[in-house]
């Protein structure tokens with residue numbers, strides 16, 4: 017039975033789902049060294065934001081297949097290291113959207129009305145009504161940085177509260193912003209005009225410390241900032257200074273550059289100017305059930321050999337897409353493997369031509385499958401759907417994809433053209449019925465053969481007696497032929513012969529075949 021390590025607190029519904037197929041060990045709060053020590057035992061790791069899955073941990077893992085992040089942000093996982101190792105990383109892109117959006121709104125209102133300090137004051141026995149005069153959000157301008165899932169929900173609700181919404185998101189269309197009733201502007205304008213700025217972007221090299229002293233200098237002195245996205249987007253030292261010096265009026269922060277927040281952080285010394293929560297954006301009962309189910313189902317599926325629907329490092333596939341594509345993925349992998357064996361040496365270029373129905377859907381998984389097949393000769397079991405693209409890129413293989421829905425010789429067919437150091441080859445294949453793979457063309461010669469574990473291919477002159485000679489030669493080496501087919505373009509021109517044989521060809525037989533008059537080339541292929 018596979019073993020799954022759950023290293024952060026996860027709702028029981030998720031644990032129950034994984035327990036159907038695996039042994040689940042819940043061990044939270046482990047120090048990094050301990051995690052490095054025990055990770056080799058595990059097939060899957062399930063985390064929230066607490067566990068930092070470093071390169072060291074990933075490199076120590078010997079059988080890890082999947083890292084499941086019960087939440088959105090995967091910045092606590094070294095996704096590059098996982099991808100290189102062929103480990104799929106999944107998250108729950110929508111499970112906590114509402115929770116995080118509502119927390120940002122709660123923080124905005126709490127900050128505006130001093131809810132937290134007023135509560136503390138009442139609890140401590142005081143009745144101070146003058147100290148806690150707040151401000152209204154009605155008719156104020158809210159600048160939403162990042163108009164994705166959470167940012168959009170915040171914008172919709174804030175709009176309903178009578179706020180004017182500015183948004184900055186370079187990857188969102190004006191139409192989408194219009195739909196949400198937001199005015200899409202550049203970051204400078206948003207910073208200068210907003211009474212509140214709320215961040216809903218990922219932490220990346222580009223966004224790290226993108227809110228800094230320069231940003232605070234441009235903000236209105238009455239403006240307030242909310243960060244329920246990721247620590248590190250705001251430069252915390254600059255924020256503390258801006259608040260102290262009155263450059264801005266307030267901040268509401270849920271996430272920090274280092275979590276837990278250091279005892280000596282300057283953010284702890286700002287009194288009423290700041291409202292802080294300990295990364296609670298996703299902490300609702302509903303969100304925790306959603307993300308636990310979402311990620312647990314994906315861990316279960318991957319352990320059962322099925323694809324994950326929200327993988328961040330491979331093309332995600334929904335079950336209905338997969339059902340349709342599965343036989344084609346196998347076809348792509350088979351053809352990739354075939355063309356790489358024909359090419360023999362280093363491959364520099366692969367053209368993946370999707371034809372017929374195959375040209376109308378999502379081609380990314382098919383291209384990845386073709387690359388997996390192509391690299392399987394060189395990398396064997398080290399290559400998988402996760403790392404095939406990155407491995408191909410690192411080997412300098414240029415991949416081009418072409419689609420032609422008008423080709424109708426089969427419902428859907430796939431052609432791979434590989435150019436390499438030893439020559440160029442083109443193979444084509446299609447499905448017979450629902451899922452029977454057929455190789456339908458090799459280097460321009462039409463054939464119709466199923467792939468088999470041991471095959472012999474020859475390119476020869478189409479002349480009487482040649483097939484008999486190859487048959488006798490194989491017989492003399494005690495090789496049994498299971499099936500044979502010849503494809504040619506013109507009579508007495510060149511032809512290919514494809515033989516399925518029962519066993520691996522014995523050493524030396526290819527050299528003998530190549531000595532036969534009329535044989536131009538011969539290849540052994542194992543599919």
Ligand SMILES: NC(=O)C1=CN([C@@H]2O[C@H](COP(=O)(O)OP(=O)(O)OC[C@H]3O[C@@H](n4cnc5c(N)ncnc54)[C@H](O)[C@@H]3O)[C@@H](O)[C@H]2O)C=CC1
Nearest residue numbers: 089116162163164165166185187216217218244245297298
């Ligand atoms: N505090 C918490 O507990 C939680 C925090 N989060 C965080 O909230 C953030 C947003 O999450 P979602 O809305 O689900 O993600 P999303 O992917 O739906 O939206 C992110 C948006 O940011 C935009 N974006 C990317 N780079 C940008 C840049 N440099 N400038 C402006 N916009 C940029 C993207 O185009 C996208 O529209 C993430 O960082 C996530 O980790 C999510 C859930 C809970």
Ligand SMILES: O=C(O)CCC(=O)C(=O)O
Nearest residue numbers: 064065086087088089298
């Ligand atoms: O797991 C959590 O509580 C944090 C959630 C979060 O930050 C995210 O989903 O990006």
